[in-house]
Amino acid sequence: MASLSRVCRIRYELWLSLLLGLIFVLAPPDFSVASEVGGKPEKIDVVVVYTQPSGGFTPVWVAYEAGLFKKYGLNVKFQLLNPQVAAQAVVAGEVDFSTAGSELISARLKGARVKYFGGTLQQLVFQMWGAKEITSIQQLRGKTVAATTPRAAVDAATRETLKKNGLIPDKEVRILYVQTVPAVLTSVITGKTTAGTLSAPNTLKAQEAGLNLLADIGKLNIPGIQVTYSATESYLKRNPNTTYAFLKAIAEGVLLAKRDPSVAKKAIAKYAKIDDPKMLAGTYDAFAPYWDDSLSVRPEVIRAQFDYLDEKEFPGARNTDPREFFDNTLVENLEKSGFFKEIGLQR
Secondary structure: OHHHHHHHHHHHHHHHHHHHHHHHHHOOOOHHHOOOOOOOOOOOEEEEEEOOOOHHHHHHHHHHHOOHHHHOOOEEEEEEOOHHHHHHHHHOOOOOEEOOOOHHHHHHHOOOOEEEEEEEEEEOOOEEEEOOOOOOHHHHOOOEEEEOOOOOHHHHHHHHHHHHOOOOEOOOEEEEEOOOHHHHHHHHHOOOOOEEEEOOOHHHHHHHOOOEEEEEHHHHOOEEEEEEEEEEHHHHHHOHHHHHHHHHHHHHHHHHHHHOHHHHHHHHHHHOOOOOHHHHHHHHHHHHHHOOOOOOOOHHHHHHHHHHOOOOOOOOHHHOOHHHHEOOHHHHHHHHHOHHHHHOOOO
16 A cells, blocks of 8 residues: 555656646746846947936936946937927937937827836926026016926926916916027026026026026926936837846936936036036036936826826827826836846835
């Protein structure tokens, strides 16, 4: 009987091993969340567009200057384009990745198959500065303020700040679009406009010029797409490993920018063309508290953008599901794989 029992046990163990082997073949493990998420990039040479020489983009610049893109197998080339042209470029497939902000909300509502897949600055970090004779926002009633382009982050920040102070944009305060943040500063200094919305380092230049700070918009905690990463849906589908590599470099760029201000300031000096140590420090300090190392796109930020749109142009926007505009799958897979923990990001 003992011999028979032993034979049965052997047969059972053999059957069990064969069954487990069959299960492994039919249902292999999910390598999408393995410790090494993302294999060799499908595309090595990539073009990344950014939209302003603003300190908000510092993590992207640090990723390049510190060799983090190369670390993950990418040869990155930067292009500086205004927000609307940047959005058009990503929709047309002329660039690989864009940091274009809210313009892609409008593009998708018009049928463009584009999506956000990450973000590092998802609230509006600007300041509104007035001419020397303007000491409060209330004095802007009946006046003109400068912004960059319609529906860009600067425009949203301008409009929301005016509304929070009881002023109605386009009725009580006229908005003049001058394309770039430096041009906004110039328009106020030269008297073309009474005030304007600026990002660092131009905020520091405004202070040096004797202008008056009317509102520190970052402290108002207004949700908004300021630095997010996007591509066409077809690109993300064809190039998942390239996108993983890009996100890994950005994640390390955020971490390095926060941990080593000297590296961040060096990058700011190069791309924002600043050589004044005081101005470099001010630019860094203006943005560092707001860099988001979670990388996940937040649905409430997308929903806020719907409120900033022209209701006549996009009548159904506010009833749209914000989740149609972003995909956090790649970021979530990096989280599951332990990548963020491995590089030292506390999420």
